[in-house]
């Protein structure tokens with residue numbers, strides 16, 4: 158993935174602690190890391206398990222549905238790409254064992270904590286840029 | 294109880310401006326000199342340095358500038374806006390143990406004139422030291438999330454959902470601290486009043502924050518001189534100094550309990566170690582990068598329960614003549630953004646009775662907080 162694209166992309170998606178996640182998005186799978194020795198889930202990635210300091214992790218699927226833990230609605234574009242998309246919602250979703258963030262597809266005025274959402278496989282998601290969520 | 298035997302004997306600051314010809318390094322050196330002059334001590338007698346948040350000026354720069362003869366101790370802290378109070382803790386510890394006798398704590402930044410502003414989306418290659426860069430670059434930036442006001446909006450929105458606090462509390466903080474700044478000639482907003490109409494009319498920048506819920510970006514520096522003992526003529530005693538860190542310290546979006554932060558841990562500890570009750574405090578200078586985080590810190594410090602801070606600050610309680618005058622200088626919201634070092638300077642002035650029009654009557658005991666990065670916390674309790 159290159160910086161020349163006109164949409165925001167992760168800087169280092171092939172770094173091994175992140176690769177399984179971004180590869181997964183392109184296959185429409187949502188994954189997070191789980192420690193091989195103690196079973197603790199880890200998101201976002203870090204080389205060490207905070208519970209047992211192991212560096213061995215497996216990628217495991219996480220649910221494609223969850224509830225909004227919190228959200229933001231931006232009225233300022235912090236990057237040009239978002240300027241014609243305001244107001245713009247971003248959510249933190251409680252999806253099984255982890256909190257995972259993503260763009261919100263839908264009217265940001267409808268956003269509320271506790272609201273059920275499901276993953277939305279839009280273009281940016283399947284290109285491996287970032288996940289998106291929508292109301293279900 | 295705290296075993297500290299330390300006092301603040303001098304404070305200094307530069308003018309607080311938007312726009313400056315002076316480098317960040319020179320601003321900090323100027324503030325350091327001013328703190329020594331204020332304490333009426335020979336600059337060459339400084340033997341300890343704590344550089345809070347910023348690494349320039351270095352200890353070498355300070356040795357050469359002040360003519361320090363024998364630097365016996367120095368430390369750097371990198372916990373954003375929590376670095377100021379945490380720096381006081383380092384200095385107090387060093388002098389209490391006899392590692393050094395006079396320790397300068399410095400902090401400053403040209404937040405307005407910097408090439409990258411923290412309120413902007415230019416964080417990708419920012420020189421501002423922020424932890425967890427991989428998370429920023431891989432997860433947050435692709436979502437359009439770059440700035441602290443965005444990180445903390447997640448915290449605020451969860452708080453509003455979970456505890457149903459009155460949103461008017463944020464306005465109370467903004468208007469009250471602006472009135473305090475209007476009594477402080479050093480404040481950037483000294484001659485700029487803020488009315489309820491102005492506040493309500495301001496646009497949302499990031500929900501739930503309107504423009505006046507978000508702190509200033511200014512250029513300037515401040516410094517504090519800490520010495521052993523408790524006997525200086527204008528000395529202000531350091532009764533306790535604590536530090537605390539959030540779980541998931543470099544990330545808010547993955548944090549399981551977003552409301553749990555450094556102050557949750559180090560806030561109650563600071564009061565306990567100082568051996569004081571909340572109602573004994575004559576004022577509080579609470580780190581105010583955003584209005585809501587002032588309310589949240591009051592809750593975590595134990596002044597009230599979660600969700601109740603808007604009621605706590607209502608009815609004039611945080612006015613200069615209220616039960617707990619708060620951010621009597623105007624804070625980051627209305628005085629200047631000196632990353633909380635200005636809060637410590639103000640606390641010292643209040644305790645010395647040198648706060649002019651904004652003096653809290655008979656102020657003897659005050660609390661200062663720091664708040665940095667993804668929820669690092671620090672607290673200092675000062676008394677005379």
Ligand SMILES: [Zn+2]
Pocket residue numbers: 192193194195196197206207208209210211
């Ligand atoms: Zn483990």
